[in-house]
Amino acid sequence: MRLTDWQLAFEEHLLAETPVANSGFAATLLGGPTLDVDTGLAIYHNAYLSRLQEVLRHDFGAIWYWLGDDEFAALTAVYLRRYPSAHYSLRWLGERFPAFILEHLVAEQSAPLAELARLEWAFTLAFDAPQGQPLTLNAMAQLPAEDWPGLQVTLAPSVQQLLCRFNSVALWRASKEAADFPDSQALDSAHICLVWRHENVCHYRSLDPAQSAALAGMVTTGWSFSELCAELAVTYAEGASLQAVTWLKQWVQDGLLERRGS
Template identity: 60%
Template sequence: MRLSDWQLTFERYLLGHSATANPEFGASLIGGPTLAVDNGLAIYHNAYQARLQEVLRGDYPAIWHWLGDNEFEQLAAAYIRKFPSAHYSLRWLGKGFEAFIHQHLVLEQGAALAELAALEWAFTLAFDAPPGTPITLQDMARLPPEDWPTLRFCLNPGVQWLKCSFNSLALWRSVKDETEFPGSLVLAMPQVLVIWRAEMICQYRSLESTESTALNRMIQEGWSFAELCTELAVIYGEEAPLQAATWLKRWIHDGWLQSIRRIQRH
């Protein structure tokens, strides 16, 4: 057996469901005086699978707490079988967990669980994201007044945006605070969360509907500051520019915005 074939066989064995190696592969190894080949391989296989389980428990502690040891282990094992680790870093092992839950469980069981997975993964993404170059209030103060109407913005890389239909934040918070775990509930109104990293600590904030719409329009639809003020005038009247500036100041203070783009003048 060539070395590359042997390595691929070893990889398939580690990623496989069974700890029993096929006879041809086992025959390519030599056991020791106190440990047979089959036993040694089984230990290696089980240790690798246990490490993958450990990573998923670390990425999704609220789901682990909700399901308990046995159910979480079964769900994680099914996920690992379908989506084995394909990256040199285990950091990305849990990337598809939310989508897998949607596929693996019926809607009544999986919707709330998948949303909680999305929330936990958003914290992971926020923590590991590159720092970017956030705009500062000093940057804004240096802008001439005539540039304000044409300002456009984009989010800093670590800022995550999530719309929750269930009380996922309350579930996550209870595990983090080690308080009584509440039951899963459908919210009367969806809750928009923004998650970001500030000085190596993840922060989050819930946005009320008008602010979340304003931020979404500026970031996702590319509205300029003047367009935002025009839209807000329907709600706030003459106070629209002040409200838009107040939100913008807070978004910048929290480090959400990375770059400034202006409409080209003709």
Template identity: 55%
Template sequence: MRLSDWQHEVQAYLLNPDAQPNPALQASLLGSAALSAEQGLAIYHNAYRARLLEALRGDYPAVHDWLGDEEFDALALAYLSAHPSQHFSLRWLGAQLADFIDGYLVPAQAAPLSELARLEWAFTLAFDAVYAPPLSLTQMAELPAEDWPTLQVRLLPSVQWRECRHNSLAIWRACKEQGEFPGSQLLSEGEVCLIWREQLITRYRSLATDEAAALQGMTQQGWSFAELCAQLSELGEQAPVQAVTWLRQWLSDGLLKRHPTG
């Protein structure tokens, strides 16, 4: 058997849920008095799958905490069967878990669980995102007055925007703080959760509906600062004050970069 063929056989064996090796693969290995080739392969097979499960538990601690060991492992093994590891790094192993949950469970069960999974994955994405320097309060203070009306901003690469219809953030927080599981609940009003990285620390906070709409307008719809003020026209003379208050908060959080045309 050529080396490349042997490597293919080992890979196929590790990815197969069945721990029974191909006869050709087993015949290519020598056992010992203490450990047969089949036993050695079984240990390797189990250790590989255990490492994958460990990685998924690490990426999704709140989902794991909710389901418990047995149900989480059943979900994870079904996921790994449908989406075997394709990357040299385990970093990307769980990238499709939330989508898989949507098809694996009935909708009523899937909706809150996949939402929680997407929230947890957002923390991973935020932490690993490429660095970009945030627009600072000092830079804004130096901005000429005539440039303020046309100012445009965008979110930094690490900023993740998640809209939650369930109390996913409360469940995640309870797991993080090792508190009592609060139970899954449908919120009376959805909430936007922002997740981002500040140096080597991941931050998060929820946004009220009006602030979320304002931030979305500026960073995703391309509003200028003048257009933001116009959107707040019902506030009258307080519109610029509210706009500046939000902008200062976003800058303090370290969420924004200046758009080149702004």
């Protein structure tokens, strides 16, 4: 058997549903005085699956906390058979896990579980994102007055936005605090949750609809600061400029924004 054929046969064994090795492949190996071939191959098979599941427990700790050991192990075993690790870095192993949950489970169970998985994956993406050049309060203080009306911003690279229809943030927080796990519930109204990294620490915050719309106007629609003030004037009248500055200061202080075109 050529080396490449043997490597492919070993890979096939590791990815198989059962730890029992193909007899033809097993015949190419020699056992030792204390460990026969079949037992050794079974150990490799189970250890490989166990290592991948350990990565998923780390990346989706709240899902593990929700389901418990046995259900999480069963779910991730099916996931790994359907979507085997295809990247040299295990960092990407869970990329398809939220979508898989929607595929694999009934809608009533999958929707809140998949949303929680997306929230957890957002933390992974935020932590590994490029640093970028977030605006600072000091830089804003030095901005010439004539530049304020045309100021445009975009999100810093680490910022992830998640539309939450369930109490996923409360579920995630309970898992991190090892507290009593609340029942999964649909929210009266959906909200945007931001996840981002600032000074090497991941943060999260839910936005009310007004602030969410204002932020989307600037970073997605491309409003300038003067256009933000004009939009807010419909609701806040003479207080529009103050509200715009208050939110902008908060976004900059949190490290959410970069200057567009910088």
